[in-house]
Amino acid sequence: MVKQAEIEHLAENGASGNGVADAVDVAVLIRAPVLVLNLNYVPVNVCTVRRAIVLVTKGKAEQLENHLGQLHTVSRVVDAPSVIRLAYMVKRPFLPRKLSKKEVFLRDKFTCQYCGKKAHDLTLDHVIPRRQHGAHTWENVVTACNRCNLRKAGRTPAEAKMRLGKTPRAPDPNPYLILQNRVILEDWEIYIPWSIRE
Numbered sequence: 741m742v743k744q745a746e747i748e749h750l751a752e753n754g755a756s757g758n759g760v761a762d763a764v765d766v767a768v769l770i771r772a773p774v775l776v777l778n779l780n781y782v783p784v785n786v787c788t789v790r791r792a793i794v795l796v797t798k799g800k801a802e803q804l805e806n807h808l809g810q811l812h813t814v815s816r817v818v819d820a821p822s823v824i825r826l827a828y829m830v831k832r833p834f835l836p837r838k839l840s841k842k843e844v845f846l847r848d849k850f851t852c853q854y855c856g857k858k859a860h861d862l863t864l865d866h867v868i869p870r871r872q873h874g875a876h877t878w879e880n881v882v883t884a885c886n887r888c889n890l891r892k893a894g895r896t897p898a899e900a901k902m903r904l905g906k907t908p909r910a911p912d913p914n915p916y917l918i919l920q921n922r923v924i925l926e927d928w929e930i931y932i933p934w935s936i937r938e
C-alpha cells in the first residue's frame with residue numbers, strides 16, 4: 741500500500757529500474773501523462789503518473805501499460821503507469837458536437853455532398869436555403885464545392901435539379917474528443933481508434 745505521504749516523497753527519492761536509472765528524471769516522470777480508460781476501455785481522461793499511482797493503489801484502477809523506469813517510495817518500488825483502466829464505469833454526458841464549418845467538413849470528409857469531389861474550395865451549403873427559412877442545423881447544412889454552391893444558388897436541391905449523396909445528420913457524439921489537441925503517447929495508441937489520430 742502506497743500512502744499519499746510516500747508518493748510525495750517520490751520526487752526526492754529518485755527512480756531506477758529497467759537499466760535506465762540515470763535516464764529517468766523522477767520529477768518529470770511523476771508528472772508524465774497517463775491515459776485513463778473507463779471500465780469499457782473508452783478513454784475518459786488524462787491524468788498524471790502521481791494521480792494514477794494513487795488510483796491503482798486504492799484499487800480504483802488497474803495498470804495496463806507503464807512508462808519506462810520505476811519510482812521508489814519509502815517502503816517499495818512502484819511502476820509509473822502510462823495507461824490505467826478504472827475499476828468502475830464513469831458516466832459522462834456526451835455533448836452534441838458543436839455545429840461549425842470545420843465540424844461539417846469533418847463529418848462530410850471534406851467532400852462535396854452534391855458532386856462527390858474532394859475539393860479545396862469548400863463552402864457550407866444550407867440545403868433548404870436560409871432565405872426559404874432553412875434552419876442552421878446539422879440536418880440542413882452540408883459541404884459543397886464552390887462550383888456546386890454557385891450552381892445551386894439559393895435554391896432547394898429539387899429546384900436546382902441537384903441531388904445530395906446522403907441525408908445529412910448530426911455526427912455521433914465522440915468520446916475521444918478529450919484527446920483532441922493532445923500529444924498521443926505510443927503506449928496509448930492501441931486504445932485509441934485511428935479515426936481521431938488522422
Ligand SMILES: [Zn+2]
Pocket residue numbers: 852853854855856857884885886887888889
Ligand atoms: Zn460539388
